[in-house]
Every structure is written in C-alpha cells, then in structure tokens.
Amino acid sequence: MKQNRFVRNILMGVENLLLHKLRSFLTMLGVVFGVGSVVAMLSVGEGASKEALEQIRKLGSNNIIISSIKSVEEESMSTTPAHMSVYGLTYQDHIRTAETFNTIRQTVPVKLMRKEGRLGTRALELRVVGTTSAWFDLVKRPVIAGRVLLSSDEKKQASVVILTEFGARKLLATQNTIGQFLRMGGDYFEIIGIVKSESGQAGNIQIPDQQVDAYIPINVARTYFGDVVTRITAGSREREMVELHQIIVQVDTQENVEPTAKGIEEMLKRFHKKKDYIVSVPLALLKQAEETKRIFNVVLGSIAGISLLVGGIGIMNIMLASVTERTREIGIRRAIGAKRKQIIIQFLIETVVLSTIGGLIGIGLGVLMPVLITYFAGMPTVITPGSIVLPLAISLGVGIVFGLYPAIRAAKVDPIVALRHE
C-alpha cells in the first residue's frame, strides 16, 4: 500500500513534468551537463593518475631502491683532465645492507654498463645489467624462451646472457635465438633466455627494466668489464669508477619499508664521506602519487560541482515559478484534504525525478565523453563505479536540496487565498 502510494507519487510527478516537456527538458539540462562533466572529469583524472601509479607499482611497493649518484663535489672535479671519479655504492655496501637488517627479505646488486652487442652482422647498443638471480624474483617478467639467471650461473661464472624480447627481435629477427652467442665488448655470451620487456619511468626512478637490457651474472660483469668506465668525448676523457649502480632491497612487510629505508640511509652515511647515493622508496612515491591524484580529483570535482550547483539553482528557479503558476492547483488539493506534507512530497518528487533523470542522461554523456577524449586526444581515461555512483547520488541530492525550498513554499500556500488566485 505504502509502496503503491510511492509509485503513484512518482507517476504523478512524471505526468506533471511531461505536461511541459520542453520546460522540463531545459530545466534538466543544467544537471545533465553538471553530472556529465563530473563523470568525465573524474574519469580523466583517474586515467591520468592510473598510469603513474602503475609505473610505481611495477617498482614494487615492498622495495627500496638505492642508486649511485655523482656527488656535487665529484661533479665539479670531473672537468679536471686525467681525473677519475670514484663514487657510488660498493660491493661492501651491498653485503652490509643485506646483513644488517632483519626486515630485508632479499637484495639485488645491479651493475650497469653500456656495451654494443653484436650478433652476426647486426649490432645494438645494449644496457648490460650485471645482477644476480634474485633480480628475476623482484622484477617479475614472463619468460618467453629459455630460462632466467640461476645462482649456479654465478658460481660457475658462466658467460651467459638474457635478452629482452625487444632486444632479441632487433638483433636476431626471426632466427632461433637460444644457444647463440652474443658478442659484447670483445667477449662472447651464450643467450640462455628471453624475457618480456617493459619500459617506463616513474617519477625520478627508472624502471629497473628496459627494452635494451642484457642480463649477465654480476661477477661475470665484474671480471670481464671491471669497475672503471672510460668515456671519450670530443677533447676530453672521462673516467669513472662505480662498483654498483643500484641495490634493490625487498623488505618483508609494507610497514617495515620506511623504517628500513631510514636505517639504510643512516648506515650508508657512516661509510660514505660524500652523499653519492640516493635511497628511494616506491611506496612513498606511491603514497605521494595517490595524494596528488586525490587533490586532482577534488579540484576537478569541485569545478564540475559548480556546474551542478548552477544546474540545481536552475531547477529551483523553475520550480519556484511552477509553484506560483500552480498556486490554484495547490489550493484545490489542500481544500480537498491534502496535508502540507503531501504537497511537499508532490513537489519534491517532481524535482527529484527531474534531477535524477537529468543525472542519468548526464552519466550517459559523461561515459561517452571520456571515450571520445581517449579516441581523439589519446588521453587515458578510466571510469570507475565510484565516478558513476557519486554523481548520481549528487544529482539526487541536488533534487532534494533545491527542491525542498520550492516544495515548502508550495505547502505554505493558504488554500483560501489560493482558491481565489487567478
């Protein structure tokens, strides 16, 4: 019975709105565009931040990345001829880090070099990554062919290399790659595996995996290529000695990430005279990126919210006019026995129906717009359930808030005066 009454109230509201189709439609437009822009804005914001967040996630939320950097002092010295810059993380740092903290699950030393790789007649500038088998635990990539590094490769000092799919394609085209020998810096390495490549940048941390990577055991890298890198440019010769370029640390739980990072920082400070390392925490970056995204959403949302507000005011304006226009009707209904509450409900339902239908149309528009934005502007957009439910709830709220005042005005109409109203 109650349910039936409610449904009939809504039907009556719809019926009344249909009497003035054009007016109802125009009234609705404000909410349509308001909700549409909220949905579109949220999806653009979501899309923009999603990529950044994904990149950071790739670094691993449990990981700490310690990288070597040239200290400011070294930077100024390096212009002196015949000077060799010695800086960065050492093998000793790696061992110390691994042995000092019990919150660390595993550590991966990384040594980076630029070498030309040659296979037959093809050549490609590779980023040679000297690392251990643990790398493939921390930076999980699907294996396309062969296998990844094993700890036995390190023990045997095996000259083996793992290529990425991209690098392998460039070098080998369609040939069967596994078991062939790749020449790097005068030495030959057996290709034992190919992994899927991914690339990207997250903030100031490079994704520890690039398209042109070639992975070799770290001790092999050290014995074959040494720690000194000589770079000859026009008119000068730069020599650098860096033992390790990165140490990737995996911590056991997320709560321990930041304390461990602080501990590592403290420890390294004791052994390094100059600040020639940087400790980055992807988790912190992730939190920062999420905060940025939140602010972004709030800003975009409030801009769109203003258009919703304008839409709501439009509805209120029309409803107030409608109340005046229908004063006589209100008087008749009151004389027949309608209570004030019932008049309020009648007018409120009309506004809510109007704003909700407007909201639904707006959501349709708001879902369509990001698709067009992605298609034409190439911007990534993501529509989450939240970015649909929230505007719908808001449009319902707009209907209630902006409908309440006109409805109360309607209910306050004195039936005696209203019946005489022309």
Add this chain to the structure above:
Amino acid sequence: MSNQPVLNRNADIIQLENAQKVYQMGRQQVKALAGVTISFKRGSFWAIMGPSGSGKSTMMNILGCLDHLTAGRYILEGQDVSTVDDDSLSELRLRHLGFIFQSFNLIPQLTVQRNIELPLYYLGWDAARSAGRAMELALQVGLEDRLKHRPTELSGGQMQRVAIARALANDPQILFADEPTGNLDTATGEQILELLTALNSQGRTIIMVTHEPNIAAYAKQRLHMLDGLIDKIDGDGGEAE
C-alpha cells in the same frame, strides 16, 4: 464510509458558539465574524446570504475547516475542531467535507477521471478501486462518456458536474457550495441546483453561499448575514440567537 463515527442521526451536525474571526488588515482589525452562534441539523439545506463583506465567505471557510476561529467554538459532528492543527483540518476535509466552487476549480492538466479521483488519491485508494468509484460518480452526474476529457474541453455546466462528482468522491456528510451557479447560465444553473436538491434529499447536509435570492430559494433554510453577524433566518430548523 466505514471509518466514520456513528452518530445520532438527529444531532446537530454543525454547531457554532460565539464564533469570531478577526483579520489583521495592516493596522486595522476587521471583524469578519463578530460572534455567531448557530447550529445546523443533519440533512438540512442552508443558503448563507448577505452582501459582500457581510462575512458569508468567512463563515463558509470556517465551516469548511479551511480556516481557524479567532475565538469561540466550532463543533463538527460532535467534535470540537476549534483548536485542532492544520493536518487535522486537512483530515476533516478529506473524510467529511466536499466542496463546489463558483469557478469549478478543476485541475486543468488532469483528465475528468483524475479530477474525480483526487480525494481518493489522498485517501489512499488503489487505482482500480478509484477508477470504479470515478465511473460510478460520473454516471451519477451524467458524464460517463467524458472521463478521458480534459476540463477545458467541457462546458461550464459539465465542469460543475465534474466538480460535484469530485466533491462526492469521499462520500461527505456535508457539501459546501460557494456560488455554484455564479459562472453558469440560468438553465444550467437550475440543473446544478436540482442536482444539489437531489443530493440533499439523499440525506446530505448542504451549505450554499449565494447572494441571489432566487438561487437561495432552493435551500430549505436561509441565513442572512450582515457585518459579521446573523441578520435573520428564514425557513425552518435553524436555531440562532
């Protein structure tokens, strides 16, 4: 209707005791009712007459539970309604009273059927039952073929008959008619008055406001008002001081 109180059929349906209504017009106080005491018997047919400003409209608003008294008592069906709240007045109008107006006061955007069903909507009747009742009432006033029309498509007499059908939908004991023939030609007006007379003969109390003596002649009793007081009463059955 089942939920109406069972009352002594001979009791007075309406009693006014020293009814006063004062309007504030700017700084001036206007006494629209200056202390009226009268009682109307169940099944009577009254005409309230008087020149404009005599208080006859105020009388009708008070009796029709559309307005509160400033002082005095109004007893409707044995219940003192002088001080009840707005919602209770609505409830009284909904369950016990029916209204017919000079300008018909139909809702233009609703069909004849919907107009007739309006009180039933507020009484909470379901759609099927309301439609049945609307048909029954339309037959009674001879408009069964006009149910789907809008009021604007009807003649004045037809509109007033729709208004009567609507006023009867809740089966009221008292029917108020405010200048029911004011906007109608003489012949049509007579038909409406005959309809009212027929309704009165079925036992319904009718209170009609008019300033035309020939219209008032249809009523069994006439109450003449002047300056917010009862001037005189003719006919039979009324008791006034």
